[in-house]
Amino acid sequence: MWRHAPLAALTVWMLAVSPARAVTAYVSNEKSNTVSVIDTDTWTVTRTIKVGQRPRGIEFTRDGKFVMVAVGDDDTIQVIDAASQQVVDTLPSGPDPELFVQDATGKILYVANENDNTVTIIDLDKRARIGDVQVGVEPEGMAISPDGKILINTSETTNMAHFIDTATRQIVANVLVDSRPRFAEFKRDGSELWVSSEIAGTVSIIDPAQHAVTGKITFDIPGMRREAIQPVGIGLTRDGKTAFIALGPANRIAIVDGTSHQVTKYLLVGQRVWHMAFTPDEKYLLVTNGVSNDVSIIDVAAQKVIKTIQVGELPWGITIAQP
Amino acid sequence: MIRALVGAIGFALLATGALADDPVEVGIGYLHRAKARPTLSLVEVPADNDGVAGARLAIEDNNTTGKFLNQHFTLDEKRLKDDDDPAAAAGELAGRGIGLILVDLPADALLKAADAVRDRGTVLFDVGAIDDRLREEDCRGNVVHTAPTRSMLADGLAQYLVWKQWKRWLLVVGSHPEDKLYADAIRRAAKRFGAKIVEERVFEDTGGARRTDSGVTQIQRQMPVFTQQAAAYDVLVAADESEVFASYLPYRTWDPRPVAGSAGLMPTSWDPAHDQWGAIQMQNRFVKLNSRRMTAIDMQAWTAVRMIGEAAARVKSGAPKAMLDFLKGPDFSLAAFKGQRLTLRDWNLQLRQPILLADGRMVVSVSPQEGFLHQVSELDTLGVDRPETKCKLH
Numbered sequence: 001m002w003r004h005a006p007l008a009a010l011t012v013w014m015l016a017v018s019p020a021r022a023v024t025a026y027v028s029n030e031k032s033n034t035v036s037v038i039d040t041d042t043w044t045v046t047r048t049i050k051v052g053q054r055p056r057g058i059e060f061t062r063d064g065k066f067v068m069v070a071v072g073d074d075d076t077i078q079v080i081d082a083a084s085q086q087v088v089d090t091l092p093s094g095p096d097p098e099l100f101v102q103d104a105t106g107k108i109l110y111v112a113n114e115n116d117n118t119v120t121i122i123d124l125d126k127r128a129r130i131g132d133v134q135v136g137v138e139p140e141g142m143a144i145s146p147d148g149k150i151l152i153n154t155s156e157t158t159n160m161a162h163f164i165d166t167a168t169r170q171i172v173a174n175v176l177v178d179s180r181p182r183f184a185e186f187k188r189d190g191s192e193l194w195v196s197s198e199i200a201g202t203v204s205i206i207d208p209a210q211h212a213v214t215g216k217i218t219f220d221i222p223g224m225r226r227e228a229i230q231p232v233g234i235g236l237t238r239d240g241k242t243a244f245i246a247l248g249p250a251n252r253i254a255i256v257d258g259t260s261h262q263v264t265k266y267l268l269v270g271q272r273v274w275h276m277a278f279t280p281d282e283k284y285l286l287v288t289n290g291v292s293n294d295v296s297i298i299d300v301a302a303q304k305v306i307k308t309i310q311v312g313e314l315p316w317g318i319t320i321a322q323p
Numbered sequence: 324m325i326r327a328l329v330g331a332i333g334f335a336l337l338a339t340g341a342l343a344d345d346p347v348e349v350g351i352g353y354l355h356r357a358k359a360r361p362t363l364s365l366v367e368v369p370a371d372n373d374g375v376a377g378a379r380l381a382i383e384d385n386n387t388t389g390k391f392l393n394q395h396f397t398l399d400e401k402r403l404k405d406d407d408d409p410a411a412a413a414g415e416l417a418g419r420g421i422g423l424i425l426v427d428l429p430a431d432a433l434l435k436a437a438d439a440v441r442d443r444g445t446v447l448f449d450v451g452a453i454d455d456r457l458r459e460e461d462c463r464g465n466v467v468h469t470a471p472t473r474s475m476l477a478d479g480l481a482q483y484l485v486w487k488q489w490k491r492w493l494l495v496v497g498s499h500p501e502d503k504l505y506a507d508a509i510r511r512a513a514k515r516f517g518a519k520i521v522e523e524r525v526f527e528d529t530g531g532a533r534r535t536d537s538g539v540t541q542i543q544r545q546m547p548v549f550t551q552q553a554a555a556y557d558v559l560v561a562a563d564e565s566e567v568f569a570s571y572l573p574y575r576t577w578d579p580r581p582v583a584g585s586a587g588l589m590p591t592s593w594d595p596a597h598d599q600w601g602a603i604q605m606q607n608r609f610v611k612l613n614s615r616r617m618t619a620i621d622m623q624a625w626t627a628v629r630m631i632g633e634a635a636a637r638v639k640s641g642a643p644k645a646m647l648d649f650l651k652g653p654d655f656s657l658a659a660f661k662g663q664r665l666t667l668r669d670w671n672l673q674l675r676q677p678i679l680l681a682d683g684r685m686v687v688s689v690s691p692q693e694g695f696l697h698q699v700s701e702l703d704t705l706g707v708d709r710p711e712t713k714c715k716l717h
Contacts, residue, residue, distance in 0.1 A: 096607075114604050115604060117387055136391065137387050138604055157629075158384075162391070176637070178656075179656050179664060198658075199656060199657075227664060227702075228663075
């Protein structure tokens with residue numbers, strides 16, 4: 001019997017490391033300065049990676065080989081090798097990076113630098129800073145239009161979505177939104193840009209062609225005071241039909257009809273829900289709960305929370321490799 | 324021909340995109356006293372530009388936003404000596420076309436300034452005076468208050484002390500009028516939130532310098548004696564806005580008890596140690612610009628100028644009346660690093676805001692505390708609420 005043990009161990013080991021296409025999610029833990037790696041087949045944390053100070057914004061590179069994580073208090077973006085699950089490099093991000101976005105080719109990275117009112121542009125291959133754009137006060141949310149032509153940055157104190165032409169790197173339009181815009185997300189067909197305003201408690205729907213706010217999503221949860229409803233992260237399904245919006249200290253995810261912009265359901269998740277990521281098949285949505293130190297798994301079709309996974313302290317951002 | 328020309332101009336305006344709005348120039352005045360008040364602690368001596376520095380940072384912030392909207396903001400600072408007339412100073416600013424004035428002056432001087440320019444439509448922002456009467460019986464329709472009131476500060480402290488189950492208070496009051504006003508607010512708070520003032524003592528100001536070569540020897544003997552044989556209490560609450568004795572109390576009370584109020588755990592609108600809810604960015608920007616830490620008065624001035632900037636951006640105008648109407652309305656909310664939106668109480672133009680509780684090194688808690696509920700806004704559990712107000716705005 002004992003003879004079989006090493007073999008069994010070896011099998012387990014092979015399953016774990018072999019490129020079995022098991023999807024992994026990476027969660028940045030703002031307080032514990034770590035990144036938790038979650039296996040989405042078993043819904044368990046398989047590894048905890050030490051990173052720099054105050055990790056927040058986190059994204060896979062387009063080729064799926066690396067994970068970039070903004071460590072704001074170290075003024076840099078660290079690069080984690082997804083194969084070895086170790087920090088292998090840093091990027092010259094400019095001071096206090098928080099959120100960032102890549103262009104469609106995965107060659108250019110745009111970073112919001114909260115401390116000096118700029119968006120920094122980085123060449124990912126050369127690991128070099130190649131330019132910057134002056135924007136409003138406290139730049140935060142970043143999104144890129146599906147055709148790659150327009151970069152969006154939201155500035156939290158200026159209360160605008162800035163439209164930046166990616167070819168000329170000039171601002172071409174500024175759209176006023178409600179207080180403290182934190183996150184921006186395009187519909188895949190480019191027809192709408194959604195911007196969450198954390199302090200005002202609204203999500204603005206912007207027509208990217210007209211540069212105009214065409215609608216506004218508001219939230220009304222019985223028994224919940226208005227001040228506690230603070231929308232941050234937004235997840236839109238690929239078909240644009242359903243949106244999930246994290247409501248911060250309201251401890252809920254609002255499910256919104258992508259066409260009518262009406263809230264259809266509120267899902268109770270953990271405390272202070274921040275950001276989210278879909279699994280590649282869009283079967284599941286993972287959301288980070290900052291205060292309760294866990295990640296809730298939502299069954300997208302059933303619109304139900306099916307599981308909660310403990311991660312590090314104050315989880316903030318999350319990314320999942322896309323095929 | 325003319326039509327074609329108009330069309331061409333219209334096209335040119337569209338083409339410039341971001342700068343298509345009409346230019347708006349907003350001049351903001353700032354009135355304050357030339358001489359700072361003395362403090363017991365050397366580290367709390369206010370900087371020469373206390374308050375003004377916060378306003379200047381907000382002017383920078385507004386101008387960063389303004390460059391996308393074709394709006395520009397300037398600050399015009401006026402320092403008053405003791406015998407300078409605040410009415411004349413406000414009139415002089417208004418005469419130069421300044422329709423918005425930040426004021427960091429005592430209550431009576433503020434009222435003189437407000438009444439002198441009321442008929443011109445000038446709007447004042449009280450960034451320093453915490454007197455409840457300025458929002459109650461002496462309220463003015465042209466004065467917005469970003470400074471919290473004494474009752475908001477006392478309520479913020481009381482909620483925490485009650486949450487902590489420190490419900491028996493020894494109240495020590497200074498002998499100056501403003502100390503007594505603070506004590507009134509503390510008594511009111513005790514009653515509202517279920518604490519008990521087990522005993523009150525008055526600390527007489529017998530005059531004298533706040534710093535002496537003989538130093539702390541006397542104080543070390545004086546404070547234990549002053550606080551001995553008190554009724555059983557959980558926390559000593561000091562009301563000493565005049566900076567005469569409160570800072571001498573921590574670690575020197577007869578009974579080993581914490582101190583709160585004017586020393587120890589202090590309620591405030593802002594603290595240099597506050598770093599939650601994005602406040603770290605604000606603190607960093609302030610230190611970068613001013614090479615010192617940001618005080619409560621700096622924050623109150625920053626908030627006032629940001630309110631002006633926000634109003635200008637939304638109404639696309641620098642007209643004081645239009646801006647005030649917007650600030651009073653349901654669409655106004657300000658993000659000011661306090662974890663929730665700040666709005667204006669439309670019945671007395673007081674800014675709703677959470678109250679920080681700080682000990683000089685750290686922010687210990689932020690009120691309103693959990694469980695203190697309100698039908699409109701939990702922020703209205705702090706200070707005088709609408710049903711109790713004596714304010715009639717004209």
